[in-house]
Amino acid sequence: MDADIARVLSYEIRKEVADRYFGFRKLIEEDSQDLQRKMQLQSRTAEQAVGHALTRVYILLGDEALIHDFLQLIGLEERIFYDPYLLESPTLRARALAGMRAHGFTRAGRFTNLILDSYQLLEESVTVYRERFGELEDSLETIKEEIKIFYKKNDLGNIMQFFRAMDGGGDGPLYGEIQGGAADKLEATMRIEPPSPIEHSLPIFPPLMPLASVKKQLKRLAERAFLLHRG
Numbered sequence: 001m002d003a004d005i006a007r008v009l010s011y012e013i014r015k016e017v018a019d020r021y022f023g024f025r026k027l028i029e030e031d032s033q034d035l036q037r038k039m040q041l042q043s044r045t046a047e048q049a050v051g052h053a054l055t056r057v058y059i060l061l062g063d064e065a066l067i068h069d070f071l072q073l074i075g076l077e078e079r080i081f082y083d084p085y086l087l088e089s090p091t092l093r094a095r096a097l098a099g100m101r102a103h104g105f106t107r108a109g110r111f112t113n114l115i116l117d118s119y120q121l122l123e124e125s126v127t128v129y130r131e132r133f134g135e136l137e138d139s140l141e142t143i144k145e146e147i148k149i150f151y152k153k154n155d156l157g158n159i160m161q162f163f164r165a166m167d168g169g170g171d172g173p174l175y176g177e178i179q180g181g182a183a184d185k186l187e188a189t190m191r192i193e194p195p196s197p198i199e200h201s202l203p204i205f206p207p208l209m210p211l212a213s214v215k216k217q218l219k220r221l222a223e224r225a226f227l228l229h230r231g
Helices: 003-061 064-074 090-097 107-153 156-166 181-190 211-230
Strands: none
Touching (some): 003 107, 107 211
């Protein structure tokens, strides 16, 4: 075969392999970037919805012991979105309770209903949050599977052996530079790392029990909190 034709064919084959390799890699990287954007949005959603609803309950209870009992009741092991300053700041209190409508015939009843309504909003917010959290986990698993398929179809060692064979087994232009430790370094550089687990960036919320299931316990907490506020 004419040497010029052989070089052209070799170039086209190398280009096709490279385009396929980097094209597939780019798709995975774009999926990973899209997942990161969704995680950032979900983080803001958690702060705005779940965080606001949870903060409102903290402020209404107004006591660390009561807050501890509440978190035990709903199954949270840590005080997410909690800051002791919440219990001391009139500004934060007013902001957290803005838009809430107290209903009931007595002050104690209205206060209790505020806590029950706040829990209802918290439950709804957590339900939506968990659904979106699950969608993010599904996206992460899809990316992991894409990476597995990528390595299965684009083994760098096999690609370099193929190029070496095209070069006649010698030190061709793409093979000669990646022998020995350099090959391992190149493979490490080209490796695609999957995104970190979702829980590394976003808090995990357990499913909350329906209001009807915890209504009695919440009313008892509300009674204790009302006595504290009245005092």
